[in-house]
Amino acid sequence: MKIDLITDSVKLNNGVQMPWLGFGTFQSPPGQVAEDSVLWALQAGYRHIDTAQMYGNERAVGEGVRASGQRSEVMVTTKIQPQQLAPHELERSVKESLAQLRLDVIDLLLIHWPNPRVPLSETLGAMAKMKREGYTRAIGVSNFTVALLDEANKVTSEPLVCNQVECHPYLDQDKVLAACRRLGMAMVAYSPIARGQAKADELLARVGHAHGKTAAQVCLRWLTQQGIVVIPRTAKIERLEENLNILDFDLSDAEMTEIAGLARRGGRIVDWTWSPKWD
Ligand SMILES: NC(=O)c1ccc[n+]([C@@H]2O[C@H](COP(=O)([O-])OP(=O)(O)OC[C@H]3O[C@@H](n4cnc5c(N)ncnc54)[C@H](OP(=O)(O)O)[C@@H]3O)[C@@H](O)[C@H]2O)c1
Known part of the structure; x- marks a missing residue:
């Protein structure tokens, strides 16, 4: 299935379309493996690639995007590390990301994790400047709580298009979703x-059996059906297609509710010493 950029995408608050399905690259080893997986993903129909400075694979991601010959159709997201959020550091590290990616512009630049030691107004001011100067087309955040989202939206001069957070049926993220x-x-x-x-x-x-779908496909559909963009990662070429083919069926209200019931204490997978106090 090719993702139709008009109907299979969400319109962001800066007018740009973001596909419902993106391709994650965390733990894609730098080098040929990451490059090939990005290329295969783009050939399979993905049009959004998610990377980060922290993943150490921006160079390979850029190579994969260029090898596809489809750069103009692809949204490339990268993220700034929490220790690079002071304006001077941020500017230097965005330029470094672009040099690694070997792209003219980043499509979406995110704060990877909040850093309470750097005032948000300073970081967002620097990101807005990078956007005005043409280094990135859009800015946003990741791993932000409701309180941080409110604070960020008060001080930013440019629209924050998204909050990228851990989200799956085992973790209740309703408060963050409502804030978004x-x-x-x-x-x-x-x-x-x-x-x-x-x-x-x-x-x-x-549930998947009833729809002729796998458990992973049901999981991804449960998210997109709530208006949540998904960025699954796979190193297996056959799963690229599987994870894309999730927009051609609908879960019933009863199925949506039943799946939401899987949320449990301790369902969060990604947690660090630098995590904010989660909602
Ligand atoms: N902003 C942040 O702080 C942050 C944190 C974590 C992740 N991310 C981003 O989100 C992306 C996705 O998250 P993730 O990599 O943590 O986890 P994920 O996409 O939920 O899961 C990836 C794992 O699921 C397996 N898998 C993928 N498709 C499958 C399928 N159809 N059936 C069965 N297993 C399947 C993969 O194994 P195989 O490779 O064997 O298929 C891999 O082990 C990352 O790659 C990264 O870009 C962002």
Whole structure:
């Protein structure tokens, strides 16, 4: 399935379309493996690639995008590390990302993780400047709580298009989703198949059986059906297609509710010493 950029995408608050399906590259080893997986993803129909300075694979991602010959159609997201959020550091590191990617412009630049030691107004001021000067087309955040989203939206001079957060059926993110909607931001789900946990889930498999879909596909559909963008990662070429083919069926209200019931304490997978106090 090719993603139709008009109907299979969400319009961001800066007018840009973001596909419902993106391709994650965390733990894609730098070098040929990451480059090939990006190329295969673009050949399969993905039009959004998610990377980060922290992943160490921006160079390979850029190579994959260029090798596809489809740069103009592809949204490339990268993220600034929390220790680079002071304006001077940020500017230097965005230029470094562009040099690594070997692209003229980043499509979407995110704060990877909040850093309470750097005032948000300074970081967002620097990101807005990078946008005005043409280094990035859009800016946004990742791993932001409701309080941080409110604070960020108060001080930014440019629209924050999205909040990229961990999101899957085992983690209740309703508060963050409501805040994103209230603030006109897209919510982008990382680890959307719970790092592969969803594939062995009996409930998701049973629902999938009724629709002729796999448990992973049901998991991704549950998210997109709530208006959440997903960026699953796979190193397996056959799963690229599987993860793309999720927009041609609908879950019933009863199925949506049943899947939401999988949320549990301790469902969060990605947590660090530098994590904010989660909602
Ligand atoms: N902003 C942040 O702080 C942050 C944090 C984490 C991740 N991310 C982004 O989000 C992306 C996705 O998250 P993630 O990589 O953590 O987790 P994920 O996409 O939920 O899960 C990836 C795992 O699921 C397996 N998998 C993929 N498709 C499958 C399928 N159809 N059936 C069964 N298993 C499947 C993969 O194994 P195979 O390779 O064997 O298929 C891999 O082990 C990352 O790559 C990264 O770009 C962002």
